[in-house]
Amino acid sequence: MLGGGTRDARRTERYLDGLVAADERRASEVPADADLDPAIRLAARELRGSLTRVHPSFRFEESLAARLSAGATRLKAGLEAEEAVAAGEPGTVASFRNRAGIVVSSLPAAEPAEATQSSAHAHAVWPPAAFRRLPDMSGRRSRPLIVGGVGVGVASAAISIGAVYVAWRHSHPASSRMGRAARAAHGRTGHSGHGRRAGVINGILGVVS
Amino acid sequence: MFRTAEEGARPARLDRDRGLVEAARRDPSHFDALYRKYLAQVYSFAYYELRDHHAAEDATERVFMQALAGLPRFEERVDAFIASRAPLSTAESTDISTFRVWLFRIARNVVANERRRDRRRPVSSLEAAAELAAPDDVVDSAAAHEAIGAAWQAVARLPEDRRRAVILRFVDEMSTAEIAAILGRSEGAVRVLLHRALRSVAEDLASGERSGRGSRLS
Numbered sequence: 001m002l003g004g005g006t007r008d009a010r011r012t013e014r015y016l017d018g019l020v021a022a023d024e025r026r027a028s029e030v031p032a033d034a035d036l037d038p039a040i041r042l043a044a045r046e047l048r049g050s051l052t053r054v055h056p057s058f059r060f061e062e063s064l065a066a067r068l069s070a071g072a073t074r075l076k077a078g079l080e081a082e083e084a085v086a087a088g089e090p091g092t093v094a095s096f097r098n099r100a101g102i103v104v105s106s107l108p109a110a111e112p113a114e115a116t117q118s119s120a121h122a123h124a125v126w127p128p129a130a131f132r133r134l135p136d137m138s139g140r141r142s143r144p145l146i147v148g149g150v151g152v153g154v155a156s157a158a159i160s161i162g163a164v165y166v167a168w169r170h171s172h173p174a175s176s177r178m179g180r181a182a183r184a185a186h187g188r189t190g191h192s193g194h195g196r197r198a199g200v201i202n203g204i205l206g207v208v209s
Numbered sequence: 210m211f212r213t214a215e216e217g218a219r220p221a222r223l224d225r226d227r228g229l230v231e232a233a234r235r236d237p238s239h240f241d242a243l244y245r246k247y248l249a250q251v252y253s254f255a256y257y258e259l260r261d262h263h264a265a266e267d268a269t270e271r272v273f274m275q276a277l278a279g280l281p282r283f284e285e286r287v288d289a290f291i292a293s294r295a296p297l298s299t300a301e302s303t304d305i306s307t308f309r310v311w312l313f314r315i316a317r318n319v320v321a322n323e324r325r326r327d328r329r330r331p332v333s334s335l336e337a338a339a340e341l342a343a344p345d346d347v348v349d350s351a352a353a354h355e356a357i358g359a360a361w362q363a364v365a366r367l368p369e370d371r372r373r374a375v376i377l378r379f380v381d382e383m384s385t386a387e388i389a390a391i392l393g394r395s396e397g398a399v400r401v402l403l404h405r406a407l408r409s410v411a412e413d414l415a416s417g418e419r420s421g422r423g424s425r426l427s
Contacts (some may be wrong), residue, residue: 009400012407013385020382040404043363043411050360051379056252060266064273068244071277072237081237081278 011036012044019048226308233280240277247309248273250381251316257376258320260365268323272316283311310390313381317373317391363413364406371406374399 011033022030032041071081224230229246232239251272256265364375373392377383383391389399 005401005404006397009397009404012404013400016378016403037408037411039411039415040407043407043414046356046360046414047364047375047379047407047410050357051257051364051376053249053380054253054256055249056262056266056269060269061248064248064270065241065244067270068240068273068277069238071274072240075237075277082274 008037012040015041016044019044023048224307230280230283230308234283237277237280240280243276243308243312244273247312250309251312253380254313254316254376255320255323257364257380258373259323264323268316268319271319272312275315275319276312279315283308307390309383310387313377313383313387313391359414359417360410363410363417366413367406367409370394371402371409374402375406375410378403 015030015032015036018030018032022028030045067082075081226243226246229239229242233243248269252265252269255268255272256262259265259268364372367375370392374388377388377391378385385396385399385403388394389396392399394402
């Protein structure tokens with residue numbers, strides 16, 4: 001046995017379903033239970049007309065799509081979807097500002113520079129003003145540009161790999177005729193130069209023998 | 210192959226997003242299709258809750274990043290949602306997206322955190338409504354601003370659970386079952402929430418009319 005409140009709630013639900021169905025078939029008439037409070041009907045129609053879906057700017061859409069794509073790539077590589085860099089940790093660095101005071105580092109690389117419209121052009125709305133406005137990026141929270149922490153780790157790893165390659169290359173002189181001729185002309189053997197160069201490289205790498 | 214609930218299949222098979230979800234789980238780069246499909250809905254939910262475009266963008270970004278990262282854990286939540294439902298009719302089952310329910314659960318949490326974290330709401334309902342009304346419609350724009358502003362204010366004054374139910378129902382066009390799953394309430398409770406919300410809005414709009422503010426339908 002349904003109580004009065006439950007019955008009213010079910011009537012309201014049926015009316016709301018009817019509103020959506022009428023919109024879908026572009027009908028103006030919405031079937032309503034005679035017992036449904038007219039004030040509820042009026043409020044439902046008012047909200048149906050006023051609470052429209054809002055679309056973000058396409059610039060934001062594409063920017064987030066790029067971030068998700070990068071996250072998907074990281075996931076495929078077995079990493080976290082998003083690099084977590086806690087505020088205040090080594091490696092987080094404040095934004096840069098250009099002469100106009102616009103936060104530069106907050107703009108994803110894929111976004112062009114004209115993302116600095118006035119705040120009056122805040123978004124695109126759909127419908128009815130779809131695609132009308134450009135987004136305002138000037139007031140957005142900046143995304144940190146990583147120049148330390150992970151970034152430093154990557155950079156130092158690259159330097160180390162480069163140094164190791166140089167050391168290996170020096171310890172494995174080219175075996176071409178030209179190479180052999182050049183070494184003969186300078187009167188050096190592979191081994192005589194090796195120790196000296198290896199010492200230099202080891203010095204660079206900080207290897208203590 | 211999709212089967213109906215009457216055939217005794219696992220209801221999760223009926224999820225309309227199942228193909229997209231499975232593709233995204235096999236290869237995360239296919240998550241883009243789900244993102245494009247639900248971007249406006251998630252963004253709208255965040256925008257109506259937070260009433261600020263920048264905050265809504267940040268929340269939307271967090272929702273989709275969390276969804277992408279959490280997709281491998283999605284399946285058991287699907288089962289939990291489906292298990293809580295009565296047997297589904299064929300027509301009803303074809304309209305169910307448990308992925309959408311799961312996504313909006315994330316959105317609900319993100320938005321709730323955002324609201325807790327930042328109690329400052331500098332953008333009023335009327336301001337936000339003015340943003341929504343089309344300035345091209347010169348004749349109607351003033352009336353539209355006023356009507357939308359009145360509706361927004363009425364919705365903004367609702368208690369949290371009623372307001373969320375209204376937004377999910379009117380903006381995201383969700384069924385009672387979906388809203389119930391997102392809010393963690395029974396379907397009966399959601400029906401009553403919506404009914405009471407509409408009654409409050411009706412009273413609010415009526416008092417606005419009495420004080421001289423026009424309604425679009427009056």
